[in-house]
Amino acid sequence: MPTVVWIDEQGKVVRPPDVAYGNNDFIEFHGLDCAPHLEALERWVRDDQLPFDPQDVGKKVRPPTEEEQLARTEFALAWHLHQTGSKDAAKAHFLRAAEIAPFDWTVRRAALPILGIDPMMSQEFFDMFEELRAAGGTKYHED
């Protein structure tokens, strides 16, 4: 999932993190046409046309839940344990993070390659993808 952020000349985010693609190579998988984003990007670069009213940008940022922050803390500990050689303990905390935030794509998918699981073509990945899709998915992009 390529994630894009637009940052203006003063270091302010004018378009919060959003999924956007540079082409339509995988559109059958993700369903996102690249054109609207590329056209909006050109309008911003050439004409200073902002994608959102500056007063509304902050409202587009979804605040994290306490569970998501706990899951990220579990993930941070798991990564530390993995790097320092406590692989079994790390695995337990990666799995705990996924239990706490089962619909956090980043937490769950990022753990896959660390645990030695192919994050692209493995059955574990496809099972996870179907589970998230069946639950309505996690909204990562602006409509």
Next chain:
Amino acid sequence: MTQTELTILDCGEPKSVRGAFDGESLFLAPDELEKALGWQLKPEGLCRDAVCVPVADRTALVREGSIDLTRFAECIGRPLVSEPAAAAAALGESAAARSQKLRSLDAPDFTLPDLNGKQHSLSDFRGKKVLLVAYASW
């Protein structure tokens, strides 16, 4: 409780500290808490810099002169997880603090190397529009 060398990740930053696990609970002496995390236990509560958080039940927070980190984390509203067997714990960021940062819309500065090893910071591009693209090259 046997004191040992521990690692506490403070929002991901590792801090070395002496403390003791009692089961899943981690205890630090007050001076170790201040050294590692910058918090002090004062009469008015738990304090760091100009911020003081009242402590409703001081007897639950302090045991045998050491601070129960689980209670400490509850007091300051941050998530805490631990792995006693590896002498490690992690103190995360609260949802409220992260929300405040996100809603400020200030892009946090960071520095990363390019393919030639040259370091680049986001702040190097101040004065220009930046399209930041992040993806994983699985």
